Amino acid sequence: MTNQTASPPPASVRSGGRAARRTARASALPDHLRPIRPGMEGGTLKPLTQEGMEKIHRAALDALEHIGLADAPPSGIDHLTKAGCILGADGRIRFPRALVEDMLAKANRSVTLFSRDGKHDLELSGNRVHYGTAGAAVHLVDVQGRHYRDSTVQDLHDASRICDKLDNIHFVQRPMVCRDIADNMEMDLNSIYATTSGTTKHIGTSFSEPGFVAPAMEMLHLLAGGEDKWRARPFVSNSNCFVVPPMKFATESCQVMEECIKHGMPVLLLSAGMAGATAPSTIAGAITQAVAECLAGLVYVNAIKPGAPAIFGTWPFGLDLRTGAMTGGSGEQALLTAGCAQMHKFYDLPGGAAAGIADSKLPDMQAGWEQMCSNVMAGLSGLNMVYEAAGMHASLLGFCHESLILGDDLIGQALRCVRGIEVTDETLALDQMAEVCLNGPGHYLGTSQTLGRMQADYVYPALGDRTSPKEWVELGKPDLLHKATARKEQILSERSAARFDPVLDAEIRARFNIHLGT
């Protein structure tokens, strides 16, 4: 058969240079030569045209000027009207367009999200892409039992410990709620403890009430070794749902935001409208409203403290309009997020949005396609912070440790796509082509150029399977989810390098009611 569609090369071709490859892959690459890293630059995907972005910008300014936002707290009304906003007789705050443009000029253009150990700091600017967890799932997904149960503080801590070991999870925003802690303040404080004690990566968290910020700060100052050290490198940020879409401030959350700014904690200005329910059903309309709401938040933040670190968190979600239920795994969701990423670049603001959400209840094929679709499009569009990127199931209601582990492979692949295609004289490989075709062996296996690229250019999955059917049978047809469970158990059986110094830990436990066992 000379004319069949491509199939793999024959075994004889495969063996060329195998010994040389084995030697080359034994030596790991230094960090700066690794094929993928946090902060790779996206931007090759542009679902919105320049004209489209300008229209969205103008519509958002119109919405702020004519509709405005209701329900600002008294302190917010004070800050905003002093800055130039207008309080209407209907109680809504309206934003003159010139004010919004002035505040855009004052806003920060980059934010550093610090890690506790200094090794995993994230620089948010331009098209730099970072992936991590987030959310408020209320269930843990038990994969082997195909079962949903209430999530606990131990589950949250375990998730953080797992994230600490996964190269492609760059930050850990609290992905699930500790439902075994009834008191809201204790829940917030224990969420911080459970995440920070599991990883040294940057942590995101939220507060149920403004009064909970001060005690949290006490804990964070202890962890940092003093308030000055905390303020120099705040390693926890506040995920703040400062609006209740459409176009209303979330009164208490705004007060939380004011507290966080006072204490030097970076704020994620999170607008989470549901397209078709709390935001227009069209993708452009949902983006427009989210942009308007986040611009209002931006004015608010910069009215309090010009240049305070804030992340432009346009997080519109999709609905299944047939049922009115949320859906996060759709193509519409991927477009919502990618379009938002473009608007962040339009303003040159550090931004974030949600991707990687599965509607599927379990880490099955559907979950795989859902998580990849929005994750890769978010990265390609240059989203700085891709939240909810791993582990999220049931349209955000369930979090799954095995899925989180598999998400590391999935996101690694997405990051390879973000890195893109380098076109240089070397990569065009014309000399190599001439050498191989005219003088050489007629193939590129085992050439020094191929070996040199083996680790620097290619991303290999940790658990993803690339065996042939024959090898797969010989290995006993390994099951992907069983492999993920084994990896989870291995990580959780090891002593964590992120755990606190015992003296510090005792000090924290003396001051706070920590629910996790020592």
Next chain:
Amino acid sequence: MTNQTASPPPASVRSGGRAARRTARASALPDHLRPIRPGMEGGTLKPLTQEGMEKIHRAALDALEHIGLADAPPSGIDHLTKAGCILGADGRIRFPRALVEDMLAKANRSVTLFSRDGKHDLELSGNRVHYGTAGAAVHLVDVQGRHYRDSTVQDLHDASRICDKLDNIHFVQRPMVCRDIADNMEMDLNSIYATTSGTTKHIGTSFSEPGFVAPAMEMLHLLAGGEDKWRARPFVSNSNCFVVPPMKFATESCQVMEECIKHGMPVLLLSAGMAGATAPSTIAGAITQAVAECLAGLVYVNAIKPGAPAIFGTWPFGLDLRTGAMTGGSGEQALLTAGCAQMHKFYDLPGGAAAGIADSKLPDMQAGWEQMCSNVMAGLSGLNMVYEAAGMHASLLGFCHESLILGDDLIGQALRCVRGIEVTDETLALDQMAEVCLNGPGHYLGTSQTLGRMQADYVYPALGDRTSPKEWVELGKPDLLHKATARKEQILSERSAARFDPVLDAEIRARFNIHLGT
């Protein structure tokens, strides 16, 4: 809790307008209003810069001028040297750059791939995207038994029947080999019979030897109702591996190509190099070589018959450089394919490449993320023909009917992303926002605009699960693969509308040794 990260809207909000939505979704939309269709325009993803594309173009011209291609058949040498190519003393045909540019000007700018019933014709031009099957898998994947077995002509026929029922599979190129037919000519002829008798959509096939084309034409003329009708609407195209990379013509395949052109059959000029084995290991290098090889094919085709319908089939594949084994599910593969799609647009030629390949052996989470990554990037980059888009596992060695069925949902989602974001006064929804916020109920559920968009804008999965954890438990925790198997059995139990008229069928069976039972 006022400040937790977004979670679904409360049940009370969800119920708004449910009755109205139920009424609206009962009426199906006419074809032109459906949210996704074959031939939607991509092009928002551009992994290559304009400068990068120009460099690749120049490098490809250099390769054709200085390296050229070996192993052309005597007839090909004759056609090519008459057109202006130079036959070297080393037996290689070299292509002066002016000749390539002249031939590019003569080449067709669009190709119509006809369907047998006229209802599924594909217009390949610009950024219009179509998805379908392809390949030469040698195994059928038995999902319920977790087992690989030899693929048969019945499996191929069943695949074609299933594709006939899947809206988002736009063409059926032969995805697997009939291993139960020992004779190569009988295999080729039965492959045509098994696919054409299963669907009225466009068929792609290949020929093992040039002498098999004439008998195939006999069958196709019978099916078309005469040679004139065949030539007016050729509903089968030839997938032709006319090169053996690097830079050698596949002698017999070139003779097949010449035969097909003579008989009015469109040709897919397929260059399937393996990056790191039969093509350079770099993405840019592998694309450059594929472009050079397909340009050689283009000159060849247009030297025989100017403007003959040909598809620019740059199909570079990835390797796992650690083992030298093929891998098609990687991020590198997605970039290879998306970069190729951009080169097709650079030349304004109808083109195709491979995407949707899973390395995973089964339709599991890995398969989902692998298939989505390259499929959505292929579509976003505006690839005209996305081959191997559904059903392919084990790096092309296995084909799976259940995966094909699930691929319809997956590709539907990818197509929604290809459609993109419409920005108009209507979709910006500023009036609606003002109405809802200032005078309305404070949400968009059940508004006429939301209902109007419910079917026209949103894509709903057929088998993908969007239930809540509670509903999922009530439904007995349905398994995705079981649902796909049930759907397969349902389709195959129905009488196919694509089957041949009994008189015609008897005529074909009298002339050819048809292995499928009646």
